[in-house]
Amino acid sequence: MSLGESDEGELGPEELMGLAGLLRAWRLAAGLKEGRGRAIPQAEVAHAIGMSEKWYGQLERGAVPRLPHDAVEKLVGRLHLGPDERQTLLYYTPGGALIGRTRPRDEPPELRTLQFLLDQQMPHPAYVTDARWSMIAYNRAMADWYPWVVEPDANLMRWALLHPDARKQYVGWEDHARAYLAMIRMFLARHKADRFMTSLLREIYEDPDCRRLWDESPHVVAHRDGNRFRMRLPRFDFQEVEVVSHLLFPAGHPDLRAVVITWLGSEHELQPGSVQQPNALSADGARGSEAIGDASWAQAGWTDSAEDAVALAGSGAINLPELSALAGPACRLTLNPQDRTVVWAYRQDGGGWRVNSLSVEATLSRLVPQSSRQGVVREYQQLLRTTLSASAGEASSELDTMIAELSERLVVLRDLRERLDEAVD
Secondary structure (H helix, E strand, C coil): CCCCEECCEECCHHHHCCHHHHHHHHHHHHHHHCCCCCCCCHHHHHHHCCCCHHHHHHHHCCCCCCCCHHHHHHHHHHCCCCHHHHHHHHHCCCCCCCCCCCCCCCCHHHHHHHHHHHHCCCCCCEEEECCCCEEEEECHHHHHHCHHHHCCCCEHHHHHHHCHHHHHHECCHHHHHHHHHHHHHHHHHHCCCCHHHHHHHHHHHCCHHHHHHHHHCCCCCCCCCCCEEEEECHHHCCCEEEEEEEEECCCCCCCCEEEEEEECCCHHHHCHHHHCCCCCECCCCCECCCCECCECHHHHCEECCHHHHHHCCCCCCEECHHHHHHHCCCEEEEEECCCCEEEEEEECCCCCEEEEEEEHHHHHHHCCCCCCCHHHHHHHHHHHHHCCCCCHHHHHHHHHHHHHHHHHHHHHHHHHHHHHHHHHC
């Protein structure tokens, strides 16, 4: 039986080159794979995707030019299709959708080449998200500029629209919020039954500001490639930074988004060298001061165990169990006092540990003590000491001042906690 021939008749040259010919060929291949010796009947495929036999027959004759989005995954499963065939089916859906199903988070080996690409963008922040804007990978500059990305299940839309920090850091936050909501609206127009984004939208809609912006306008936005905007980031003492976001779709992972952030204006003002590439070599061939132990940053992206993550902090590593508990239930923080960095690792659902390295300053901005336990205060002071000047006298004075400020902050937090407990009672 030829590709254009089946029990439903023959196809002409034009149909053979399009969706109709592909479906017939894939039905035949699926039937042979299942040991039938012939193509799977049209009726069986139509039933599997929830369509009538008549409609499916018209689809394979070319009378139906477009394939519904919700039929793609069902066809992929019934006809035993791979990711390339699935992407081809998406081209025949309304709009030729490039956005597909999110890849599982437990596939780090498949994404390591993308991690290498992100690391090569240093000192520019770069990251990869899935189709739903959940963080998949990022380089060290991204974690240094935006420490929230190191948190488990970090999602750009949730942070940008709901986190108080985003409203302070985006200059003209409402304009950004409108654009992000318009992107969510377009995504849901193409993926009406997507549970994750539907749930996230409900969460976003509970916020009064986001609800007002959502109800204001029905605009849709596909992406923000080339968007030029300003931010006030802790990394630069909240001075305004003008940046541009560049969006890329990796050919091998068309359901992912890769974004590189470049800045405009004076590079001296931003001091990009302070977030230099971790495995960069100096003129005499020695590792830069930002290196993580003896490991290159590409190797530090993933580890098999918590012990491997700790080893990246070098021989003088200091464990921070109390601050790790504050960071999250599956986090492990380790101080590298020589390089003034904190190796921040958290366990992935599918196994293994995602690892990043933050400057001590970025870690401090992320972990304001939520507890007055002695262990938390002691580890917090260890981080503070690494930020002090080299002069012993100055260090002692600065340390006393910072400890006093920390003590005052803990008193306020403890008082607030007691008031909250009284209110609950």
